[in-house]
């Protein structure tokens with residue numbers, strides 16, 4: 566197990582000490598909290614890397630790989646990793662302060678099966694993983710981007726679903742949760758668009774009745790306490 570497995574990689578300042586990773590392009594850093602970052606947090610995030618992270622080296626063995634996208638304050642990431650010591654869990658988050666927060670907590674908890682990275686998962690995933698390399702992907706409460714003109718910024722769209730299909734091993738799963746019914750329904754339409762890439766493990770076009778993985782995210786804890794409905798989906802890669 567590598568000692569600094571919870572160290573975020575991909576920061577421009579990490580160039581040269583990130584193992585085989587080589588950053589080939591970055592955009593100027595947009596500090597969290599600025600008007601530009603609030604307007605579009607993805608503006609400061611994209612990092613593109615040339616070489617693939619040697620995950621076996623990172624996690625000290627060939628372990629099943631799982632990914633969480635947009636882990637926020639990290640409750641799901643940390644607890645899921647703690648409950649499943651046999652997996653390697655790679656978290657992506659675009660906000661620097663959250664990456665640093667979760668990195669500190671992972672270190673405190675002694676969790677060595679976590680790697681946290683700062684950047685736009687849509688760009689980093691194809692750079693860091695090969696075809697059929699992932700066992701599971703977790704997407705909990707992705708930003709809903711309410712305004713009509715911002716909806717194209719939503720994480721879950723057709724090209725993203727095709728990307729996940731390519732990266733997942735046969736039978737690999739994607740779990741999604743949202744409090745926004747309309748986004749949940751849009752996710753169903755995107756995953757179940759007739760192409761047969763994914764199978765809804767509950768039933769066609771249905772939200773899951775049970776929480777597929779009981780570990781709540783930070784946001785979900787608040788919703789559960791307040792009685793806000795949460796819409797959950799669990800898909801398995803078909804074919």
Ligand SMILES: C[S@@+](CC[C@H](N)C(=O)[O-])C[C@H]1O[C@@H](n2cnc3c(N)ncnc32)[C@H](O)[C@@H]1O
Pocket residue numbers: 606634635636637638639657658659660663684685686687704705706707708720782783784785
């Ligand atoms: C609404 S929050 C949910 C956080 C957490 N999953 C939870 O349930 O508490 C969505 C998070 O996704 C992150 N995010 C949005 N787009 C992303 C992307 N393309 N790649 C990585 N993280 C992203 C945001 O910075 C934000 O922290």
